[in-house]
Amino acid sequence: MVAYFFPPVGGVAVARTLGSVRYLPDAGWTPVVIAPAGSTYHLTDPAGLGALPAGLEVERARTIEPGHLRRLLAPLRGRGGTTTPAPAAEATASAPVASTTPTPAPATPVPAPRPNAGLTWPARIRRTLWFPDDQLGWIPSAVMAVGRAHARAPLAALHSSSSPASAHVAAAIASRRLRIPWVADFRDPWVENPVDPAMGRIDAWRRRTLEAWIIRTADRVTFATPSLHDAYVRRYPERADRFSVIENGYDRAELPPLPARGGADDDVRRLVYAGSLYRPAELATFLDGVAAVLDRRPEVADRLRVEFIGSATDACKAVAVSRLARADVASVVTFTPFLPRAEALRRLADADAALTLLGPGPGMAQFIGAKLYDAIGLDRPVVAMLPPGDARDVLAGLDWGIVCDPEPGSVADALERFLDTPPQDRPADPDGRYDRAMLARRLGGLLDELRAAAADRMPA
Numbered sequence: 001m002v003a004y005f006f007p008p009v010g011g012v013a014v015a016r017t018l019g020s021v022r023y024l025p026d027a028g029w030t031p032v033v034i035a036p037a038g039s040t041y042h043l044t045d046p047a048g049l050g051a052l053p054a055g056l057e058v059e060r061a062r063t064i065e066p067g068h069l070r071r072l073l074a075p076l077r078g079r080g081g082t083t084t085p086a087p088a089a090e091a092t093a094s095a096p097v098a099s100t101t102p103t104p105a106p107a108t109p110v111p112a113p114r115p116n117a118g119l120t121w122p123a124r125i126r127r128t129l130w131f132p133d134d135q136l137g138w139i140p141s142a143v144m145a146v147g148r149a150h151a152r153a154p155l156a157a158l159h160s161s162s163s164p165a166s167a168h169v170a171a172a173i174a175s176r177r178l179r180i181p182w183v184a185d186f187r188d189p190w191v192e193n194p195v196d197p198a199m200g201r202i203d204a205w206r207r208r209t210l211e212a213w214i215i216r217t218a219d220r221v222t223f224a225t226p227s228l229h230d231a232y233v234r235r236y237p238e239r240a241d242r243f244s245v246i247e248n249g250y251d252r253a254e255l256p257p258l259p260a261r262g263g264a265d266d267d268v269r270r271l272v273y274a275g276s277l278y279r280p281a282e283l284a285t286f287l288d289g290v291a292a293v294l295d296r297r298p299e300v301a302d303r304l305r306v307e308f309i310g311s312a313t314d315a316c317k318a319v320a321v322s323r324l325a326r327a328d329v330a331s332v333v334t335f336t337p338f339l340p341r342a343e344a345l346r347r348l349a350d351a352d353a354a355l356t357l358l359g360p361g362p363g364m365a366q367f368i369g370a371k372l373y374d375a376i377g378l379d380r381p382v383v384a385m386l387p388p389g390d391a392r393d394v395l396a397g398l399d400w401g402i403v404c405d406p407e408p409g410s411v412a413d414a415l416e417r418f419l420d421t422p423p424q425d426r427p428a429d430p431d432g433r434y435d436r437a438m439l440a441r442r443l444g445g446l447l448d449e450l451r452a453a454a455a456d457r458m459p460a
Helices: 014-027 046-051 066-077 121-129 136-152 165-178 201-217 226-235 237-242 280-296 298-302 314-323 327-332 341-350 370-377 390-398 408-420 436-457
Strands: 032-037 057-062 158-162 182-186 220-223 243-245 269-274 304-309 333-336 353-357 382-385 402-404
Touching: 014 046, 014 158, 014 436, 032 136, 046 341, 057 136, 121 201, 136 165, 158 165, 165 182, 165 201, 182 201, 182 436, 220 226, 220 237, 220 436, 226 237, 226 243, 226 390, 237 243, 269 341, 269 370, 269 408, 280 298, 280 304, 280 314, 280 327, 280 353, 280 382, 280 408, 298 327, 304 327, 304 341, 314 333, 327 333, 341 370, 353 370, 370 382, 370 390, 382 390, 382 408, 390 402, 402 408
Parallel strands: 032 057, 158 182, 182 220, 220 243, 269 304, 269 353, 304 333, 353 382, 382 402
Antiparallel strands: none
């Protein structure tokens, strides 16, 4: 399994591979993970190493990234060696963003992103040279790491997960060299990714070309959502028979126990959003919904608390600063820096409900926030601002959660429902359809098919 996002690298993307390696042995497969050594990705979670299954074989492959160059040059610029400046929204664990940053005019409209908007010339040069992504320098060592693992014990199949697309490139090269069948897993779209504004025509052409090569080279391709699968079927109809959907899910082994309820703050309802903030329009819409419900019912300021946990882009920080200029909104909403996954899950378990946000627009129907599944696994209620699409379908299929449109008035209505109605008192997913153990069995079945097909091709 070629996976850049693997402990100690942090972030929600880690959970998909980690869940697979934990449960694939139950499906008859022993995983070997090819992971980076020396990653400069800005989120790290060393505690995640403690969550790895006992005896798991992990082959570390040295990565060379632009972040290493930035660290070398940082002293010359009179700065420290970090690869990503700490966002203002993450200055303290509970202080509102407005306390650390000058306040722009309230309710500032969020402009539509433009190709390469906000990228400095060095960043544009980096995107040009480091293609397909910053992990380009990881490809040679990852290919060699696959070879070393295969030399120790022959591998029956390869699996890679993107992003980064470099993981697919490394797996494709190793698959051809070693003649091992290969599954390419897409957690998110790549060419037609609606949340990637920094893509000009040349970059789009290069992505289309490389993506087509990946799709046509892989023996099987898996996707994290049905709409993502359908988009690739439309783009590559001749390969559709090799496409499958394996959703994200929750892992009961890492979910904390739910705390006992009761106490002095029973009237205070807590919403927790756990994940990165990088789409400012969504954050603006939700915070405007908070302002709207406070305008309707000022007493909500004493009953509602909303905590955002995770990193934030500059655009999202600017939105937060603008909206938190209102004292009543600032009394309700707080921002907390990135936390290790175990702690983020603990806070989610301790909340009265999980918050998930997704805005409207072309292509947005195919996204499902990974933390939505954690909330389902914890049987936590969900307040979900969503357009029509896969995420709504998940909640509708489970008859779970309070769903609203990405519009401030609808958000205000949902918050009132959250405050005024008792939570659902039943399991969110009684059949375990999104349990990682079940999803790993489905992946194991796909790998079984590949192994059988490879055996049929062997000469008698």
